[in-house]
Amino acid sequence: MTDHRQRPRRRGQGELEGLVLSVLREANGPATAGWVQERLGGDLAYTTVVTILTRLLAKSAVTRERAGRSFVWTPASDQAGLAARKMRKVLDGEGDREAVLASFVTALGPDDEQLLRQLLRQPSAESED
Structure with a gap:
């Protein structure tokens, strides 16, 4: 049985x-x-x-x-921080960072691309030190 x-x-x-x-x-x-x-x-x-x-x-x-x-x-961080850490780990594991980033950016929708552009225009905390 x-x-x-x-x-x-x-x-x-x-x-x-x-x-x-x-x-x-x-x-x-x-x-x-x-x-x-x-x-x-x-x-x-x-x-x-x-x-x-x-x-x-x-x-x-x-x-x-x-x-x-x-x-x-x-x-140690919120969901966004954890997701960012995972994305960074994937990027760090690739040999051609430029190709990976270019592929990522071209795959973004218009709203996400615009948001990324806005974020990149903001002064980073590291450059303020």
Whole structure:
């Protein structure tokens, strides 16, 4: 006889990281892994949550500090900052940066292209130092 019980859908690593980050952003300050696990609905094991947080730390998406015998975690940036970090990582992995950037810009819609032009005209924080 075959067991016809459905197994829970397996989520991808990026999806879990996104869920953990969104829960951390809801916190009123640094949060423990246990707090994150509770807010996720107990769907994930505590060790899985710690693993995800540790991966996010390696990607500089979160910070942590010691609190007693454990750690508390804080998101390092918002969704926009995280997306920008991913875009930069892709760009850094390519040999011909000019070709990648040119291809990216030509694929933008008119509104996004105009927004990018406006952003490029703004003085950067680095040039003000």
